[in-house]
Amino acid sequence: MKHLKEDELIAYREGVSECRSVIVEHLAGCEECRGELERIEAVLAALDTLPVPDPGGDYGRRVWQQIAPRLAEKPGRWWQAWLKPRRLAAAGGVVVMIVAAFVAGRISKRGNAGDNVANREQVRERVLVLAVGQHLGHSERMLVELSNAAPDNPKQKEVNISAEQRRAEDLLEENRMYRQTALQEGDSGLASVLDELERVLLDVAHSPEEVTPAQLEAIQKKIEARGILFKVRVVNKELQQRQEATKPTPAQSESVKRERNKA
């Protein structure tokens, strides 16, 4: 007897088989194939026990709260979303970076042809490093303020963190762009820290505007436990060093000037 192939049994089990009746007929008379099907089913049944966390009964409401401030008044064309001030600012930052890198590249073209590629790369990296450094600086300041926030008096039942929350929302947009750029550039270390920072920014952006002292303490502990402030500082320091290292030396500048004069 010709037995069923594994993919025929999988197709049957997953309900995508085109010859179901033939398979049913075969299974009725073939113990070996029934055993094989049972083994496939056992694996799938085990996978079915993997739990999915319950996001909570008010999850839909929370999602709405998170996305509502980012929605345009009227849905419509994709480009309209980019006209929102926050997105415009973040996109503007990236555009400025690209233009600056381009202009710098054009200027460095006038120098020694051999040095051109290296120069352009250096300038481009410096612009990126500068922009990300600023972003990390802003994030650090926001996190420090949040870590030091405390109720004005012991009887205060709620603390308002709406300012930090709005800043976290703004930083989140930028952070996503820089993380993606870092990934494209192959800078995995920076991308990894930006990813961790994104999680913290998400937590802050999604917190209620008014939190109880206990909730505030929980947020602060989370920031502390992740060690994100330390990581942000270390990366920022590294970026500053990189910036220093990519600055043209006086000798290089002189040689560029000489080349320019010759031309």
Added chain:
Amino acid sequence: MNRMQQSVDSTQAIAESDAVTVERTLAGDRDAYRVLVERHSHNVFRLAYRMTGNRHDAEEVVQEAFLRGYQKLGQFAARSNFGTWVYRIAANYAIDRMRQRRKEEARREAPRAEECDGMENDPLNHVQDKAPTPERLTQSIELRRQMERALAALSEAERTAFVMRHWEGCGIEEIAVVLKSSSNATKNTVFRAVQKLRQALQPFVETKTQARAMGTES
């Protein structure tokens, strides 16, 4: 009226009500979109969690799916089902997120991979466990870890195809649209995913079956 008929009727009612809500949103009633978000976010979260395997990414996928859905609502054909449509957007974004995550982890954790392989090949993991309680618990934790690992080892397309077909019950055509692939190729992707999962998990599942046969599994 039987339960299946009731379920079909309720799905149809939701789809009709979704269509009306989409119209209202397009007419400028932004808050109408809230109804759609609240109605579908649990389902989208479940899909996103199963695809990405972690809560943080799943929540990001849900938000991004509804944001993109709103931005593209003008392109949504009224005859389609909003639930299916936003689901597709979420699946596409989840694929992108998985790719990014994989790249990040490959770069970050290259040295740790050897340790993981060592654990997978540890013969102790394959030893049959006859004792009942604490060991059984360990075995179940180990099985769960192996399942998560096996799912993580699938390619983005395989994981998407498996999650959408096996857990979410989506049609092959629908999955093919997400994977930008043909129906036949999509079917093959489902087969490949199940084969890989089976290969990775069979030893652990068999151990469980054997334990049950021995009367040590409740």
